[in-house]
Amino acid sequence: MDRLSLKSKLIINTLVILILALGFNAILTLNSLEKFYVESIASQYSVVGKDLKRNIERPLGFGKSIENFVGMEKILEDTKSNLIKKNVRDETAIHLSTSITEEVSVSIALPDGRILSSTRPDLAGTRLAVYDKIDYKNASDPVSSSPAYIKYKDTYVTHISIRNTKDEWVATAMIMFNQDQVKSVLKKVRNQSIALISAILCGGMAVLALIFHFILPDRFGSPGMNGNSPKFKLQMIVFLVVGFAQIVFSGINTYSFNTYYLEINRQKAGSLIHLLKEDIEFLLSKNIQIHKLVRIDAELNKIITGSPELGEIAILDVDGMPLYMALNPDAGDLDSAAGIKGEDPAYTIRVELMKEGRIEGYISTQILKKALFKKLLETGLDSATIIVISILFFGELLLLAFQFINRRRDASPARKIHYKAIRPIAFLFLFCIDISISFLPLHMEAIYEPLFGFSKAMVMGLPISMEMFASGLAILSAGVWMDRRGWYEPFFWGLVLAFLGLLYSWAAPNALQFILSRGIVGAGYGFSLMAVQGFVIVHSDEKNQAQGLAQLFAGVYAGSICGGAMGGMLAERIGYRTVFLIAAAILVLVILGILVLMETSFKRRKPMTGSQAGEPTGMEQIRAFFFNRSILGLLLFGIIPSATAVVGFVNYFFPVYLDRIGTSQSNIGRVYMVFGLCLIYIAPFIGRIMDASGSKKKYLVIGGALGSLALILYYFFGGLAVTAGAIFLLSLSMCFDASRPYALTFRETRNLGIGKSLSIFTSFEKIGQIIGPILFGALFMAQDLHLALAYFGIGYLALTLVFFLTARKDNPPSLDAP
Structure with a gap:
């Protein structure tokens, strides 16, 4: 039976x-x-x-x-x-x-x-x-x-x-x-x-x-x-x-x-x-x-x-x-x-x-x-894209299906909750959040009105900047919230905020209200993103914590790639605004899913591993953290430049640039798929290499060099092909991101607490993500756009070299452990 x-x-x-x-x-x-x-x-x-x-x-x-x-x-x-x-x-x-x-x-x-x-x-x-x-x-x-x-x-x-x-x-x-x-x-x-x-x-x-x-x-x-x-x-x-x-x-x-x-x-x-x-x-x-x-x-x-x-x-x-x-x-x-x-x-x-x-x-x-075959090619590319998305999509749903089948057995008090349980939920959440990633500035252009004396190009980037700013504030408070109450509350209320923000994005009658709606989405995103990382940390240990985070972010990027590509095709056919409503409807299913499937985890709340839950952090620990030369160099010359380049280019520049040179919305979504596929399939492989290596600093330098090369390419070339290549190089630079493993090797990071340290690092990422769209929007005003991109890449490379020259080598945990 x-x-x-x-x-x-x-x-x-x-x-x-x-x-x-x-x-x-x-x-x-x-x-x-x-x-x-x-x-x-x-x-x-x-x-x-x-x-x-x-x-x-x-x-x-x-x-x-x-x-x-x-x-x-x-x-x-x-x-x-x-x-x-x-x-x-x-x-x-x-x-x-x-x-x-x-x-x-x-x-x-x-x-x-x-x-x-x-x-x-x-x-x-x-x-x-x-x-x-x-x-x-x-x-x-x-x-x-x-x-x-x-x-x-x-x-x-x-x-x-x-x-x-x-x-x-x-x-x-x-x-x-x-x-x-x-x-x-x-x-x-x-x-x-x-x-x-x-x-x-x-x-x-x-x-x-x-x-x-x-x-x-x-x-x-x-x-x-x-x-x-x-x-x-x-x-x-x-x-x-x-x-x-x-x-x-x-x-x-x-x-x-x-x-x-x-x-x-x-x-x-x-x-x-x-x-x-x-x-x-x-x-x-x-x-x-x-x-x-x-x-x-x-x-x-x-x-x-x-x-x-x-x-x-x-x-x-x-x-x-x-x-x-x-x-x-x-x-x-x-x-x-x-x-x-x-x-x-x-x-x-x-x-x-x-x-x-x-x-x-x-x-x-x-x-x-020829016109017929051109149409057939477009249809074939759409079908191939749907098949790729379906493979990723039903792969995550399959994990969810197995979890649903086994939920009674997993409900046993003696049964250990596996860190992979959150992956399909995180996938669907990011699917909803990033379904608009390939057309967000284009929708802003469609409802554009002058704001704050900014140029049109900069106003088009404001929804992304507002989303990143709000998520940064949420991330700062999420660390303290998780330390005191566990991962569930910030995750659940983050989902609710994101749902309300997506509904507001759909109904927003003007540009200013649309910007505000993206702030609500960003706040929900920040709470939930930190909470799912907290879930993995709570339900894993030192031996599989890196693997757990890698599995989580594979699901996150799978959701991002599927949402971005599918949103591009939907927007081309039913319009930008309706896509927000579809995302809100899917998010309702996510909320219902966690209420049913994650019930056992809710009942076993425990503080973040490595954090001093419920206790205030001393000023001496904060001062020691920020005055560590390597940590400060990582924040200023590693994390911020990388986040600025990746978000500014991937979330803002490349969809606008390709749209202006006549690329279809579907092809913009497919180019974005390159970014996600690299992070899903190449990043775990590189992550295993970095885990086995004694030094994380060199991988940070490699990542910065690859990211700067992606922008310097525009000095020599332009168009769809080089943009796809730049997306691939930027995704490779993200694969070599060893910022958190590198920082966790220092005593000051562990003394401050893992949860709060992660919040600080993620918040500095958000600073770069806020700057990115505005800065790349300003680049559109340059007389020679390709040359401006190349100069930006050279500046990015210079900051990477500053980090290489000023930061110390990794501190082995066995020597510096408190």
Whole structure:
């Protein structure tokens, strides 16, 4: 019975993890398709909108006033009629419904936001709140491939500026459509994903049940933290099953995306051809011959320029020979075989040009295969990122699942609490905290308003600085709190503060309140981060304390990397603000988890090992601590410069820098993954080497040299590749951080108390973390940004050398022990 119970628990917990992984993958895939589909509709509507723009600007060129424009209502109704006409159908369509309903409206708004005329009479004379987001006073229409559209409540708005002969913005054409049009299309995709997930789950359940039947331990065993059961084998099985399920699911979705991409773009191309067909057939009806059309080449070039997913568009004679053609400059060898004579039916749309019932020629266009493969590559990278995140994510959840299975056995008073028990909780906590790490300054830029006379770049860094400042204050008080009351209270109330701060970040209406909200998050982070270290110290000894901290921070960095990467992808699809709400919801689960799973530890509170709990620290011990030359040098020339460089670059500079050079939010998140993966997998290996070494000072110097090199590289190079390399070098410098083991070798540190000493060291780190974003924000004002970074790196290297020359060698504990 015990064996059957254990097998059932393992299968149930593994299936829960599998459902979470596949479900999140499906949500991201659906959001990706939704974003692409909305852009396609907006792009299709913008084609009609530009035709409207020409029809209005032409009379304005003769001196007409937009306020007294005669015939505006008819022009708008004709535009709406063009929008709701059925798209060109073809034999390869798979019935992905994109029918346009009567809910589509076309309006003309004045620069002050007042609706001048609309196909919806109830809108005339009103002012829409969405207009606050439209400003063409100092900017022209976007020239990028992505159309200009805004989502406001349940409506999407495509907008195009209208200008007079002096190029002054006099009005805005707005095409609005309801999100129900998008939802109807995505419903089919969602149902297919649910069916696919169900099939994979059934297969996974069968495989797990079969394998667990043969590899589970004897009926009296249990895969606990310290048992002799084949825990590693169980973890590998779950990794393989969930990993393979993710790969299969992602592969099928990537293949399906190819079909959706083709059909959506075929429909857009059909709309383009329909408008062009009407114009040409009108000219043909006036007895203009098809080979004598005037300025048709310019019109074809406009279509290609505004539709980068098209490889070519041509007008052919009755024999299929091209008369006029426009080619996409991105079309290369991949598309050369798909010319007019060797066209690929799956990528080609052709319609007839008619005059009095006879065919006069054809319009032919082709979908650019390179554009398809580019989209497939983006989808593949997202899928690969999700798989990596899932491996880390369900690995931590697996530890949590084993802890849940064994919680009754661990509740025994004689049962020793293992220091690994806190790792999955710390993972989820950092996942919530760092889910915004890749876009925090970008969200601040979106809600920017002038503050305190600072430059915009410095204001963008204030949320990070406030978060670090508040966490520093919390860390200082957390050491005393833990000495007196144990680790549980600061951890629990830290979680509550972080939850409230995340909710405030989501609801913050302006920049100042958003900065304050990050302060609340930072305070919660500081209390909880110190508390989890206290948990490890309480439940470990001198022989495994370093290993316990390494395991803890592996979970911490795993949470950071997963949160950062996942937050980047979510922000790109659902917006920055909503991500804060998701993090708050997950944090509620963390709070409930510790109440259930950590109950035993709460009942066994004891003071921090190595601290003088509840007793005031004498001024002589504090003075001796700070006047130790090596400790002071470590604080000023080691810890502060390192924290300044790492947080300033990783948390602030690199996401802003990559965003400004055109890197997607998803790729920014993936670059951040390099930082986390290095700290998860390389740091423990280097940590074992440092533990076996008699000197920690040399590793601090190596770490400083690597960190400075990361910044000096910008003297020679720039761009995405060097930024990824700099992230890797900075993460390596963190792997060589031996500051705490080095400091603990001195008598003054141990006399002061481990808990209070850790608080001081962490607080000095926070000083550097506060300075970092502000300092790197100031670097953006430099005339040569790359040169400024290199000079900063040289200064960092100089401070590392000062530490090397002034600090003493490690003091062996056996000689200096009090």
